[in-house]
Amino acid sequence: MPRARGPDHPAGIRHLSVRRRDGPGVVLDTTRFNRILEFDPERRFVRVEPGILLAELNAYLAERGMRFAPDPGSQDLCRIGGMVGHNASGYRSVKYGQTRITSWA
Secondary structure, eight states: OEEOOOOSSHHHHHHHHSOBTTBOOOOEEOTTOOOEEEEETTTTEEEEOTTOBHHHHHHHHHTTTOOOOOOOTTTTTOBHHHHHHHTOOOTTHHHHOOOOTTTTO
16 A cells, blocks of 8 residues: 555554455555656656655646646645545546546556
8 A cells, every 4th residue: 555645643544554355465655756757848748756746746847837737625735646546636627637547647
């Protein structure tokens, strides 16, 4: 189970120690996987690691006249890996759609 962010108190991570239905699992902290690996402006393509913050990605893209369209209310705290994993959306989802691996990642 990947994990990048969440409450820092024990109650907030209690669910991580509970056995899954299919047996015990491993928690992978992705916060240090936070780099932009590739950017191709002609294809409008960016490849990132799952721990990058949405705000950091959009700051990088804004310098190039682009943005990653989904905008959840927690965009200053959420990470791309979590957005893909939870199909995140936001106010612009009506126009641009939700975060889906087939359309954005």
